[in-house]
Amino acid sequence: MIKYNFALLVIALGASLFLISPIDAVPVSSGLSDPDKQPKFTTIAPNPLDPSFKYDTSYGVIQISIGEGTSDTGLVGPDGITPLSTKIWGYGTRGTHTWPGKTFEVQSGVTLMVNWRNGIPIENGYLLTGKDNGSFGNFSRRSVVDTSYHWAFSLPGYQNYSIEENGTPIVPHLHGGHNDAAFDGNPEYFFTPQFGVRGPQWHTEIYKYDNSQPASALWYHDHALGITRLNVYAGMAGFYFVRDEQDTGKQDNPMNLPAFPYELAFAIQDRMFKDTGELFYPAFPGDPFYSDFITDEGADINDDDPTALAEFFGDHMVVNGKIWPKVDVEPRHYRLRLLNGCDSRFLVMELFAVDANQTDFVDAEPISFHVIGGDQGLATESKAAEKIVIHPSARFDIIVDFTGLNGKRVIMKNSGGDEPFGGTIPGIQAYEHTDKVLAFDVSLPINTTIPDNYNVDFSAVSKSIENIKVDKVRRVGLFEGRDQFGRLQPLLGTIDPGAYISNILSFANVYYGKEKLTRSFLRLQIKPLI
Numbered sequence: 001m002i003k004y005n006f007a008l009l010v011i012a013l014g015a016s017l018f019l020i021s022p023i024d025a026v027p028v029s030s031g032l033s034d035p036d037k038q039p040k041f042t043t044i045a046p047n048p049l050d051p052s053f054k055y056d057t058s059y060g061v062i063q064i065s066i067g068e069g070t071s072d073t074g075l076v077g078p079d080g081i082t083p084l085s086t087k088i089w090g091y092g093t094r095g096t097h098t099w100p101g102k103t104f105e106v107q108s109g110v111t112l113m114v115n116w117r118n119g120i121p122i123e124n125g126y127l128l129t130g131k132d133n134g135s136f137g138n139f140s141r142r143s144v145v146d147t148s149y150h151w152a153f154s155l156p157g158y159q160n161y162s163i164e165e166n167g168t169p170i171v172p173h174l175h176g177g178h179n180d181a182a183f184d185g186n187p188e189y190f191f192t193p194q195f196g197v198r199g200p201q202w203h204t205e206i207y208k209y210d211n212s213q214p215a216s217a218l219w220y221h222d223h224a225l226g227i228t229r230l231n232v233y234a235g236m237a238g239f240y241f242v243r244d245e246q247d248t249g250k251q252d253n254p255m256n257l258p259a260f261p262y263e264l265a266f267a268i269q270d271r272m273f274k275d276t277g278e279l280f281y282p283a284f285p286g287d288p289f290y291s292d293f294i295t296d297e298g299a300d301i302n303d304d305d306p307t308a309l310a311e312f313f314g315d316h317m318v319v320n321g322k323i324w325p326k327v328d329v330e331p332r333h334y335r336l337r338l339l340n341g342c343d344s345r346f347l348v349m350e351l352f353a354v355d356a357n358q359t360d361f362v363d364a365e366p367i368s369f370h371v372i373g374g375d376q377g378l379a380t381e382s383k384a385a386e387k388i389v390i391h392p393s394a395r396f397d398i399i400v401d402f403t404g405l406n407g408k409r410v411i412m413k414n415s416g417g418d419e420p421f422g423g424t425i426p427g428i429q430a431y432e433h434t435d436k437v438l439a440f441d442v443s444l445p446i447n448t449t450i451p452d453n454y455n456v457d458f459s460a461v462s463k464s465i466e467n468i469k470v471d472k473v474r475r476v477g478l479f480e481g482r483d484q485f486g487r488l489q490p491l492l493g494t495i496d497p498g499a500y501i502s503n504i505l506s507f508a509n510v511y512y513g514k515e516k517l518t519r520s521f522l523r524l525q526i527k528p529l530i
Helices: 134-139 229-231 291-293 461-464 499-510
Strands: 002-003 061-071 086-093 096-098 103-108 112-118 172-175 206-209 216-222 236-244 265-272 316-319 326-329 333-340 347-354 369-374 377-385 388-389 395-401 408-412 436-442 473-483 487-493
Touching: 061 096, 086 103, 096 103, 096 487, 112 333, 134 236, 206 436, 216 333, 216 395, 236 265, 265 436, 316 436, 377 461
Parallel strands: 002 473, 061 112, 103 236, 265 333, 326 436
Antiparallel strands: 061 086, 086 096, 112 206, 172 216, 216 236, 265 316, 333 395, 347 388, 347 408, 369 377, 369 395, 408 436, 473 487
């Protein structure tokens, strides 16, 4: 077992980095969806743990394709009425691709073989493009992929390939999985449609997942070199649950944990949309954040080309592919499996009870809950809390008791703000509606055929944890430099125990000689739940 005691916390999706600097308020740009006009808490959030939304893994082998799909996100047009649909790239089977992808549910210690197939149409080019309004001129419909970046087709021997001619590179990664290196989704293991182009470390068409770990909530997402942030943004993400003899996911589980339909999973992401319903990602002059990370930093790049930006904070909160959705619940205990699937946003999650149909925090009463697990599975005991900090890619396992809240609405609030997390709660909120995430309407009659006998027994978990030994302690240093264009660039390296900033400076001089440190080193201590 690796003991996580980092000198600095960083969770990166492709080129994203969490900086310690505020983001100015960002107005809605022309051609983009206005969050003010979007409905709040009217669309039902699907449950990835619904049996109808799970892959059939009973044969021990399954073929999963990645391709185009159409998603009903709950968006409406500029008139505030007309429903819009959103084209996505997602995971699926039999030609149906969804955002999020359907859920894997596997047994601990039982191997699953997955044949991943890249079915993204080559002829359509890249999914994410610039805005269409006149102010963008030749940026209209241009791909947002930054080809000046360190990415799949900039590697030696790959420069003659392009998305337009060869298709989009992808590679699946099981985040949190205990996997052999060959099946872990290394960014250089990428492959294009029909495996026409294979990355320099490409290994096989079929991935083997041993699932040699305790019950836990994992997630799978794309990990292609230099475009991870974009491919995940396009919809390539889904849940992967490992079950064991204690946490079976069934009503008669030995730990008395709430099980379906009282176990709910939520992938929380932030997005921007065009006013046509298309996904939008900033990359050109005039886009949100462009001046923050390009113009104001004095970067010298060609304005005609798309550029990667150091951070992204969307103005629409999306849960399981739906904007500001809701769930109808009974007045009883529920188990919530939470995933922060955002690019750069830390979530500081709280729950507040308000009157029915309320969409803001008027006369709100805080609701406490119990944390029972995290990234690596169940904890050894339950901890009461009123807020939790969830960094990007992290998972939390909590129990919420809606008993006595009949007729009320419980809103999940994000107090993390719209900026890189620096420890301040609440954070600075640049957007009006990003503090609202999801609502629970306590409106269903309680189902008396399934007893609400929540009383979790952690003894088996405690016993199994006693046998886990720490194999390695890692210290990780993260800082910022600049690339050849003067853009902010994340630099990451390990340092020896007892080393100080001089080791990091030495690392930078050796590997990134021309880069200039622009921000001070930040030290954080990260402790696992178990």
